[in-house]
């Protein structure tokens with residue numbers, strides 16, 4: 001299946017530019033074109049789009 005580009009926001013509060021990086025950049029670092037801040041791309045994209053995989057509470 002084809003994966004879309006990963007969108008990650010620049011951690012630089014003065015920049016906050018949304019960068020689109022290819023899925024192959026997972027686990028690597030990219031540099032923000034706007035402010036040259038080094039950003040680490042998480043290996044999983046679940047941080048940006050969490051899956052509805054959490055099971056409901058079974059305590060009841």
Ligand SMILES: [Zn+2]
Pocket residue numbers: 010011012015016017032033034035036037
């Ligand atoms: Zn930036």
